[in-house]
Amino acid sequence: MNESSIKKMKELGEKLREASRAYYQEDREIMSNVEYDALYDTLSALEKETGIVLADSPTVNVGYEAVEQLPKEEHERPMLSLDKTKEREALREFIGEHPTLLSWKLDGLTIVLTYENGELIKAVTRGNGIVGEVITNNARVFKNIPLKISFKGRLVLRGEAIITYSDFEKINETIGDADAKYKNPRNLCSGSVRQLNNEITAKRNVRFYAFSLVSAEGVDFRNSREVQFRWLNEQGFEVVEYRKVTAETLDEAMDYFAEAVTTNDFPSDGLVALYDDIAYGESLGTTAKFPRNAMAFKWADEMRDTRLLEIEWSPSRTGLINPVAIFDPVELEGTTVSRASVHNISIMEELELGIGDQIEVYKANMIIPQIAENLTRSGVKDIPKVCPVCGGATEIRSISNAKALYCTNPECQAKQLKSYALFVSRDALNIDGLSEATLEKFIARGFIHDFADLFHLEKHREEICEMDGFGEKSYNNLIASVEKARETTLPRLIYGLGIANIGLANAKLICKEIGHDPERVKDLTAEDLAAIDGIGDVIAGNYVAYFADAEHRELFEKLLKEVKLPEEQEDVGEQTFAGMNFVITGSVEHFANRNEVKALIEFKGGKVTGSVTSKTNYLINNNVESTSSKNKKAKDLGIPIITEEDFLRML
Numbered sequence: 219m220n221e222s223s224i225k226k227m228k229e230l231g232e233k234l235r236e237a238s239r240a241y242y243q244e245d246r247e248i249m250s251n252v253e254y255d256a257l258y259d260t261l262s263a264l265e266k267e268t269g270i271v272l273a274d275s276p277t278v279n280v281g282y283e284a285v286e287q288l289p290k291e292e293h294e295r296p297m298l299s300l301d302k303t304k305e306r307e308a309l310r311e312f313i314g315e316h317p318t319l320l321s322w323k324l325d326g327l328t329i330v331l332t333y334e335n336g337e338l339i340k341a342v343t344r345g346n347g348i349v350g351e352v353i354t355n356n357a358r359v360f361k362n363i364p365l366k367i368s369f370k371g372r373l374v375l376r377g378e379a380i381i382t383y384s385d386f387e388k389i390n391e392t393i394g395d396a397d398a399k400y401k402n403p404r405n406l407c408s409g410s411v412r413q414l415n416n417e418i419t420a421k422r423n424v425r426f427y428a429f430s431l432v433s434a435e436g437v438d439f440r441n442s443r444e445v446q447f448r449w450l451n452e453q454g455f456e457v458v459e460y461r462k463v464t465a466e467t468l469d470e471a472m473d474y475f476a477e478a479v480t481t482n483d484f485p486s487d488g489l490v491a492l493y494d495d496i497a498y499g500e501s502l503g504t505t506a507k508f509p510r511n512a513m514a515f516k517w518a519d520e521m522r523d524t525r526l527l528e529i530e531w532s533p534s535r536t537g538l539i540n541p542v543a544i545f546d547p548v549e550l551e552g553t554t555v556s557r558a559s560v561h562n563i564s565i566m567e568e569l570e571l572g573i574g575d576q577i578e579v580y581k582a583n584m585i586i587p588q589i590a591e592n593l594t595r596s597g598v599k600d601i602p603k604v605c606p607v608c609g610g611a612t613e614i615r616s617i618s619n620a621k622a623l624y625c626t627n628p629e630c631q632a633k634q635l636k637s638y639a640l641f642v643s644r645d646a647l648n649i650d651g652l653s654e655a656t657l658e659k660f661i662a663r664g665f666i667h668d669f670a671d672l673f674h675l676e677k678h679r680e681e682i683c684e685m686d687g688f689g690e691k692s693y694n695n696l697i698a699s700v701e702k703a704r705e706t707t708l709p710r711l712i713y714g715l716g717i718a719n720i721g722l723a724n725a726k727l728i729c730k731e732i733g734h735d736p737e738r739v740k741d742l743t744a745e746d747l748a749a750i751d752g753i754g755d756v757i758a759g760n761y762v763a764y765f766a767d768a769e770h771r772e773l774f775e776k777l778l779k780e781v782k783l784p785e786e787q788e789d790v791g792e793q794t795f796a797g798m799n800f801v802i803t804g805s806v807e808h809f810a811n812r813n814e815v816k817a818l819i820e821f822k823g824g825k826v827t828g829s830v831t832s833k834t835n836y837l838i839n840n841n842v843e844s845t846s847s848k849n850k851k852a853k854d855l856g857i858p859i860i861t862e863e864d865f866l867r868m869l
Contacts, residue, residue, distance in 0.1 A: 223268050224454055227275070230261040234276040236833070269336055269368030270454040273360055288351040288412060293330060294374065295432065297347040298504060300490065300514040306472060309491055312513045313465045317494045319443055320471050321460035323514055324427060325485040326380035326407045329357065331426075333373040336366050343411065353411055359420035364454035371435040375450065377428040378458070381407040382483045383847065385423045388828030392721050402586070403485045428455045429490070443494045462494065479517070483829075483847045489515040519580040521590060522548035526575045529560070531606050531623070533632030539605065539612065539623040541566055543577070543589060550581050558587035563601065563614060563621040572596030607632035607658070631661045637716045641669050645722045645813060646714030647703045651696040659685060669714070670776040673700055705782045708734050715774070718760040722813070727753060728761070734785075736778055740765045794868070795824030798835040802826060803848045807840060808862050815865075836860050 237254055258276065265271050271278055303309055312318075328344035341357030342350040357363060360379065367373070381389075386403040400406040410422035431439075431446040439445045447457045461471040475489055492512045493499040499511030530542040540559060547556040558579060560566050569592040571577075576593040601623065602612055610627025625632065638657045642649040649672065652660075660666050665678045675682065676697060683693050709725040720728075731750050732738040742765075747758035764770050800819050802812045815838065816826040830837055830851040837852040837859045852859050860868075 221452060223264055224270065224272075224452075227261060227264050227268075227270070227272065230257055230264070231272065231275050233257055234261065235274070265366075268454075269366060270364050271366035272454060273358060273363045273365050275365075278365060287414070288353060290345070290349050291342050291352050292349050293342065293345075293347070297328065297330075297344050297376070298509050299347070299507060300512055301505075301508040302488075302514045302516050304516050304518040306468070306515075309472075309513065309515050310465045310468050312491060313463065313468060315465070316498065318463055319447070319460045319492045319494055320463050320468070320475070321429060321458045321490050321492070322475070322482075322484075322486045323488040323490045324378035324380050324429070324458060325404050325487045326378045327404075327411050328376060329353070329379050329411070329426065330374065330376050330432070331357065331363075333367055333369070334371075336368065336370045338363070338365055351412060355416045356411055356413060356419040356424075357426070359416050360424045360426050362456050363426045367453040369434065369437070369453055371437070373434045373453075374432040375428050375455070376430040376432060377426050377455070379407055379411050379424050379426050380404075380484055381410065381422060381424055382829075383485065384483050384829035389422065391828070392723060425484075426456070427458045429458045430492075439496065441496050443492055443496060443499075446496075463491075476517075481845055481847045481850050483851070488517055491515065519590070520550055521578050521580050522550055523576060523578055523593070524548045526571065526573060526577050528573060529566075529571070530557075531602055533605060533607050533625055533630065534636060537624045537626075537630065537633060539602070539625060541623070543571070545577060545579065548579060550579065550587065555579065555581070555587045558589055560589065561620075562617075563598070563623060565620075566598050567621075570595035570597050572599055605630055605632065607635070631658065634661060638666065638669070638672070640716050641714040642672065642703075643714075646710050647672075647706055648710075649703045650699040651692070652699075656687075668773055668776070670773070670780055673704065673780045675700060704780060705784065708736055708739070708783055711777060711781060711783070712739065715764070715770075717764045719757045720761060724753060724757060734783075736783060740771050740774060793823030795819055795822040798824045799833050800824055800826050800836050800838060801828070801830050801834050801848060801852075802838045803846065804839045804841055804844065806862060808866065815862075830855065830857060836865075838862065838865055 234254065234257055261275065262277050265275065265277060303312075330342045330344070330350065331338060332340040332342075338354070338358065340352065341354045342352050344350055358365060381403045383403060386400065386406055389406065390400055400409075406422070407424060410419050410424050413419045428447075428450050431443075431450060434446075434449075437449065439449065444460075444462055447460065451457050461474065463471045472489075479486060490512060491514075499509075502510035504510060524545045524547075526543055526545050528544045530544055532540045532542050534540065540561070541563070543558050543560050545556060545558075547554050549555075560569075560571065569577075569589060571589070571592055572595075574594075575596050578590040578593065579587060580590050581587055601614070604610060605612055605625035605627060608625065608627050608630040610625055610630055612623055613626055614621050615624050616622075635654060635658055638652075638661070639654050641647055642652045642657070652672075657666070660675075660678075663678075663681065665675060665681075666672060679693060682688055682696075683690055707729075709722060709729045712725040712728065713720060713722045727750055728742070728747065731746075732742070742761065744755070744758045744762050747753050747761055748755060765774070798819075802815050806812055806815060819826050827834065830848050832855055834852070834855070834857050837848060837857055838861070839846075839849060839859055840861050842849075842859050842861060849859060851857075
């Protein structure tokens with residue numbers, strides 16, 4: 219009974235949240251007060267009937283709370299790692315004659331939850347397996363966790379906190395600085411779960427999937443892990459997807475998981491096999507490192523041998539100089555790969571990585587190129603003593619127990635280069651013809667000292683025309699592009715400044731608040747900014763700090779003399795897409811980028827979201843036959859997948 223009730227509660231919750239968003243954030247009404255109240259009362263009654271209240275229920279208001287630090291706590295039972303294999307036959311041997319649950323090995327952060335009297339009282343991270351961090355406040359705002367359950371005894375369970383790929387992409391899209399983007403969903407999840415302020419956690423859409431019931435006093439599970447999983451599901455928990463297998467049926471299940479992993483929206487780095495027989499599994503005990511009732515299966519990565527040609531040292535805006543391995547091209551998971559990040563010097567030393575070495579490369583989780591092994595290990599040599607861009611001294615710093623190379627010169631051209639590249643990018647001033655390579659040459663020759671100099675390149679006409687790759691025609695095209703860029707918008711100009719965490723969307727919010735008045739830009743206070751819906755304390759602090767610098771204020775004044783800012787038009791045009799929700803994925807052909815498509819849809823009254831849901835009207839993807847997770851979800855939900863051509867015909 220609980221399963222169908224929980225499903226109904228989720229549906230009601232989504233309807234009520236959608237109505238609230240429309241009413242309070244978008245100034246539109248999608249249902250009457252009477253209808254809203256009726257749905258709310260139905261949800262409340264179901265929660266009372268089942269004793270289950272989900273974390274995102276509209277009936278609860280989970281208060282945000284900041285703490286000074288995360289307390290440490292020792293686990294009641296040590297959390298051991300699992301023994302691993304990449305061989306299907308080894309897994310079959312482990313299963314033997316014992317019915318086994320085969321489930322996803324999710325790639326997130328393991329959490330232990332404790333409930334008493336039907337309420338969540340504690341959440342602790344795995345930590346080192348012995349001691350973890352208490353993150354109870356943060357767990358209360360996970361997307362799908364039950365705050366209350368019908369079971370009133372003491373319950374302890376384990377599960378994985380994750381962030382989906384679609385939410386990961388959505389969060390990264392809001393970060394303008396490429397160096398500041400999160401590297402993968404696991405890193406983002408780890409940081410989100412361990413926040414000192416759970417308001418930040420709440421915005422990250424962290425989800426929890428149960429994978430182990432540790433104890434539930436007084437409940438007879440008929441000696442079955444599967445019964446435990448079903449019982450947890452009845453209590454309102456989402457349980458990791460599993461298949462019950464034997465040695466004979468293993469192949470069918472493995473084939474299913476192998477196909478599904480390529481389209482899943484959640485990060486997974488393998489499978490877990492767990493004996494269904496609780497008593498038998500526990501009777502086996504543990505080794506010094508592993509429990510004997512479970513085993514992890516890691517996907518056998520496709521490996522290729524190749525030769526390391528060079529280490530490219532790539533400076534960033536932060537001063538960090540990243541080592542990138544360049545090797546003879548190889549085919550991996552259907553694509554040609556010739557480079558892989560080595561991340562830091564510690565990893566280089568661990569691999570004893572030298573030019574000319576024979577290396578093994580693969581794609582981690584079938585996505586990210588990595589070096590698996592160095593077969594010849596000639597040793598690390600020639601770590602740059604000077605920055606490859608500015609010639610300033612470098613130093614090796616220890617960051618999070620790993621050695622990394624940094625440029626010490628605060629005036630490093632590379633640090634400037636990334637800033638200029640952002641300034642001329644499509645979403646900022648949109649100056650064609652100024653690649654990073656060209657900007658680097660211009661900076662090195664002294665043509666550019668600040669952003670305003672980009673509008674006076676005609677001073678260097680003769681030198682530019684004589685440069686490699688340039689001529690009269692290239693120069694004229696560049697100057698024409700610069701002149702065209704003079705007419706821009708205030709949000710684009712602010713975004714182009716490179717203020718930390720200020721993306722184009724945030725810049726638009728700020729400019730709307732001040733009526734697009736450039737004279738007010740420099741003098742906004744943290745209080746002014748924090749009052750804008752969508753602008754948090756961190757963004758406000760970064761903005762105010764930027765304009766507190768006299769040089770930055772002077773630069774902005776200089777730029778205002780160089781550009782033309784047409785008066786913002788209030789005309790929203792014909793609302794062709796009013797009430798419609800779009801998702802855009804893949805590459806575009808008729809637009810400069812996906813943001814241009816998004817801007818057009820919003821101009822026509824529509825809305826663009828990051829993930830496909832039942833509320834999506836159209837998925838725009840030029841590869842209609844793609845097997846991507848978004849295409850698959852759209853097909854499952856019966857949502858039309860249209861190309862750009864189809865979309866343009868709708869205008």
